[in-house]
Amino acid sequence: MKDLELCEQYGFDYIDIQSECLDRDLAVGKTTLEALGTWFETHHLKMLSYNALCGFNMKATQAERRKVLDQLDEIIYRCGILHCDTIVVVPSMDLQTDATRAQIRKDAVEVLQAALEHCRPHKIRLSLEFCGAPAMSINRFEDAYAIVNDVGADDLGITLDQYHFHAMASGWDALEKADGRKIFIWHLNDMEDxxxxxxxxxxxxxxxxxxxxxxxxxxxxxxALKQNGFMGDVCTVEVFRPEYYRLTQEENIRKAAEVVKKHVARYWENAV
Structure with missing residues (x-):
């Protein structure tokens, strides 16, 4: 709750709430879903996304796939209380099979189509976040974009995290040719070389x-995002650097607001 108050104080419009943070606070009774929902109703700060449903794809059995959809149903229920219309979905990692990219793509399309059927009655979108690590099943922008294109639904898009894009050498040509309307969320950050x-x-x-x-x-x-028609009108900052966690909550959020405002003024407002 203090995070939310400080984000509003320092001028943020939206927040991606991390599921592990929310689950932790709910488990120890620091807040309730209802209290959070009421808070968002009475403040300027809103939820941009519920981040995230993790490990959604490449399940070995129907029971495991059913468990993923059950978890999605719980998140949909929470989003209704929190006034959130976008759920980030993160791929599985450390697969126990030598799956090809084609097999992963086919499986992801099938699971996401089923997931969207659960979301549509509640007017909730899904945003696929590829993660730039070798062990991730979907780890490059072009693979995620192909999956989104195969599904071909307006309520499925991509979360573009700059770190993940660079970390596994996603192709600039793919991003620059992409339909920006299919990019729902844009995570700002930088990284060591x-x-x-x-x-x-x-x-x-x-x-x-x-x-x-x-x-x-x-x-x-x-x-690239301005030229390809990115319609999100929002960027978020996502960093997980241990030394930043050692800052106080206020120092962390004040710094985040400072760097994002400076970044937007320098790069987005002047992008042509």
Whole structure:
């Protein structure tokens, strides 16, 4: 709750609530879904997405797939209380089979089509987040985009995290040619200049966007999204660097607001 108050204080319009953070606070009684829903009704800050339904694809049995859809139903129920219309879905990792990209693509399409049937009565969208790690089953933008195209539904899009895009060397040509209307969420960050796919190139190497040690081409991200018709009108900041967790809540959120405002002014407003 303090995070929410501070985000509003420092000028944020939206927040992606992390499921593990929400589950933790609900479990120890720090808040309730109903209290959160009432808070969002009476404040400017709103939920951009419920982040996330993790490990949705490549299940070995129908029972495991059913469990994923049951979990989705619980998240849909929560979104109704929290006034949230977008759920991020994250692929499975460390598969126990030597699945090809084609097999992963086919399975993801089938699961996402079923998931959308659960979401549509509640007017909730799904946003597929590819994750730039070697062990992830969907780890590049072009693979995620192909899956979204195969499903071909307006209520399915992509979460574009700049770190994930770079970490497994997703192709700029694919992003620049993409239909920006299919990109629902844009996560800002920067990262240390490490080899793509290296086992030590993980979330702990993320940086605030604009840090001197960062290596990401922010101008190109902004230009690509503006030119391909990105309609989200929102960017969020997502960093998991351990030293940032050592800041106080207020220091962390104040810094996040500062770097995002500076980033938008420098890159998005001037992108052509």
């Amino acid at each position: 490490l080899p793509c796919g290296a086992p030590y190139n993980d979330d702990t190497k993320r940086l605030w966007p604009g840090e001197a040690a960062g290596c990401l081409d922010h101008q190109r991200y902004a230009r």
